[in-house]
Amino acid sequence: MSVTISKKMCMIGDFGVGKTSMIRRFVDRQFSDQYLSTVGVKISRKNIVLENSIRQEIVTAQLLIWDLEGHTKFKGIAPTYLQGASGVLIVADVSRSETIERISEHIQLFSSVNPKGSIIIALNKVDLIDEEKLAILVDVAHSIGQDKVTAVYTTSAKTGKDVDEIFHKLAYTMVEKL
Amino acid sequence: MINNFRKLLIPQEIEYFVVNHSCIIQETSASVQRFADTIGDALPGVDARICFPELIGIENILTSILLGQRTSFQVKGIARFTDNNYPLYFDLLAIEHENEQGDSSSQLLILIEDTTEKMVMKQSLIQRANEANLLVRALEASKDYINKVISSMGDALLVTTTLGMIKTVNQSAQLLFGYSEAEIIEQPLSMIVVEEKLLYQARLEFSSEKELGTTFIVTIPFYK
Numbered sequence: 001m002s003v004t005i006s007k008k009m010c011m012i013g014d015f016g017v018g019k020t021s022m023i024r025r026f027v028d029r030q031f032s033d034q035y036l037s038t039v040g041v042k043i044s045r046k047n048i049v050l051e052n053s054i055r056q057e058i059v060t061a062q063l064l065i066w067d068l069e070g071h072t073k074f075k076g077i078a079p080t081y082l083q084g085a086s087g088v089l090i091v092a093d094v095s096r097s098e099t100i101e102r103i104s105e106h107i108q109l110f111s112s113v114n115p116k117g118s119i120i121i122a123l124n125k126v127d128l129i130d131e132e133k134l135a136i137l138v139d140v141a142h143s144i145g146q147d148k149v150t151a152v153y154t155t156s157a158k159t160g161k162d163v164d165e166i167f168h169k170l171a172y173t174m175v176e177k178l
Numbered sequence: 179m180i181n182n183f184r185k186l187l188i189p190q191e192i193e194y195f196v197v198n199h200s201c202i203i204q205e206t207s208a209s210v211q212r213f214a215d216t217i218g219d220a221l222p223g224v225d226a227r228i229c230f231p232e233l234i235g236i237e238n239i240l241t242s243i244l245l246g247q248r249t250s251f252q253v254k255g256i257a258r259f260t261d262n263n264y265p266l267y268f269d270l271l272a273i274e275h276e277n278e279q280g281d282s283s284s285q286l287l288i289l290i291e292d293t294t295e296k297m298v299m300k301q302s303l304i305q306r307a308n309e310a311n312l313l314v315r316a317l318e319a320s321k322d323y324i325n326k327v328i329s330s331m332g333d334a335l336l337v338t339t340t341l342g343m344i345k346t347v348n349q350s351a352q353l354l355f356g357y358s359e360a361e362i363i364e365q366p367l368s369m370i371v372v373e374e375k376l377l378y379q380a381r382l383e384f385s386s387e388k389e390l391g392t393t394f395i396v397t398i399p400f401y402k
Contacts, residue, residue, distance in 0.1 A: 006227075008235030015308045037308045039301045040255020040267060043215075043231050064234050069255070072308065080253060084235030096315065 001057035004047075007174045008064045008084050012077055012106050013091035014099040015070030018124040021157035022091065023067050026167050031158055041081055042067045048171055061171040071102065079113050086174040087118035089166060094137055094154075095128045104144045111148060118173040119149045122166055127156040193290040196275050197226045199244055201233060204285060213258060213268050213290050226288070232256055232270055233288075243274055244284055255297055267297035342367040 011019040020038050024030050027044045043066055050059040068081050082088070090106045092099040100123070107119060121141050126134055134154060141152045150173050153166040193210040195203050203226050214220040214229035227233045232253055233240065242248040251272045258266045268290050275287035328335060334351035338344050347362050355362070355370045362370070 006234050015304075016312055035305075035309065035312075036262065037301065037305045038257075039297055039304055040257055041253070042257040045215075045231060064231050069304075070308075072304075072311070074307075078254075080251075083239060083251075084237075086235070 002060065003057050004060045004062055005175055006062040006064060007086045007171065008066065009087045009089065009170060009174065010066040010068055010082055010085045010110070011089050011091060012068050012082075012110065013070060013122075014093070014096070014102055015072050017070065017091045017093040017096070017099050018157045019070065019089075019091045020067055022089070022122065022124065022155065022163055022166075023065055025157045025160055025163045027065070031160075033158075038067055038069050040069060046167070048168060050168075050172055050175055059175055061175055063167065063171055071106070077106070077109060079109065082110055082113040085110075085114055085117055086177070087120070087170045088114075089120055089122050089170060091122045091124050092141070093125050094123050094134060095125055100137060100140060100144075103141065107145065107148055116177065118170060118177065119145070120166060120170050120173070121145055121149055121152045122155045123152065124155045124157060126154045126161060127158050191292055193292075195220060195226065195288050195290075197240075197286050197288065199241070199284050201226045201237070201240070210290060213266070213292075215258065230270070230288070240272060240286055243272060243286060246274070249273065255293065255300075257297070265294060265298055265301075267292075267294045269293050336367065336370075338367050344369075 011023065013019055015037060016035060020036070020042075021031060023044050024032070027046045043064055046063045046065065048061050048063065050061055066081060066085065068077055069075075071077050088106075088110045090103055090110070092103055094100070103121060110117060110119060121144075123134070123137055123141055129137075138152060138154060142149075145152060151166075151169055153162045153169070155162045155166055157163060193207045193213060195206040195210050197203055203220065203222050203224050205222060206220055211217055211220050215231055216229050219229040220226070236251065239248065239251050243251060253270045256268055256270060258268065271289040271291070272286050273289070275285040328346070328348045331348060332350060334354045335346070335348040336344055336351055337346035344362055344365050344367055347357075347359055352359060352362070357370065
């Protein structure tokens with residue numbers, strides 16, 4: 001028995017933290033250094049097989065990944081885009097501390113729209129800082145997330161570090177909440 | 179589709195499709211295919227969620243419109259492109275559909291408005307604003323780094339105008355000359371360096387290799 005489950009998930013975070021680059025790495029297996037800011041929303045699809053699902057049958061998750069326009073000081077994230085999402089990846093840039101400080105704001109926004117949605121934090125661009133500093137930031141992210149966050153990953157869309165893993169983790173969490 | 183309503187949509191360049199309670203397409207306008215995620219699939223009898231994945235996840239919201247619990251649902255600025263050179267953006271609005279007799283018929287009308295021109299302009303503005311913001315951030319970080327180097331360096335460092343007014347002084351210079359920063363800033367260099375020869379040499383160095391706008395830098399090796 002096999003079953004396909006479609007799930008809407010969102011990518012949110014400040015502008016320029018690498019949301020689009022993470023999707024490009026995960027979906028198209030590509031990376032570009034060129035910064036192209038997202039406006040509105042772009043939806044990508046990706047099917048992944050969840051081999052170790054707690055369900056009896058083979059589960060294929062069809063992820064509908066909503067790449068949302070990043071938060072700026074002039075414009076926040078529109079809650080309309082978040083409606084119906086089963087999960088979210090909140091992305092921050094480890095080389096810009098203000099993007100980490102704003103994680104709690106993003107958690108609050110997503111939870112207010114989807115109280116039962118899964119939340120995972122991506123500390124992206126880890127190729128830009130040393131491990132010592134990164135360890136401190138991971139602790140900060142854990143303390144911000146508290147009980148609402150399923151996991152914190154350190155990622156790099158440039159090198160591919162933990163990009164597949166974070167999407168798979170969110171897919172498992174969303175499907176197993178059914 | 180009510181004919182008069184259809185006539186209203188044409189000049190606005192608004193396309194539409196009608197779905198039933200199971201999201202199956204019942205009727206479409208002529209050019210709605212242009213906005214479909216998989217071109218050619220937006221046809222009557224097809225599940226609208228295949229060609230418009232924006233509808234996945236919001237089935238409950240669509241049902242609440244059919245039940246009259248909600249008037250509409252809108253998603254603005256949806257990008258539909260694989261090639262950045264040919265962008266396509268649209269707004270999607272779901273409302274209850276009324277049949278020719280004006281009765282609601284458990285169907286939804288999905289209106290699609292092309293907003294490419296507006297969104298491309300917006301993208302260009304946001305791109306510039308965000309790039310400027312990132313540049314300011316990088317400059318701040320660079321300034322912070324340089325300040326740390328200057329304040330912690332062992333040599334005494336003074337930055338003055340060409341007329342010899344002190345603008346910047348580091349920690350080592352304050353220790354060496356016994357003045358605080360507040361006491362020394364905007365004071366003439368002759369206040370602490372009385373030897374005319376030294377000043378002359380510093381000016382010579384400035385003119386030959388250390389020019390920084392209208393200021394010059396004096397560094398004095400500091401041996402404790």
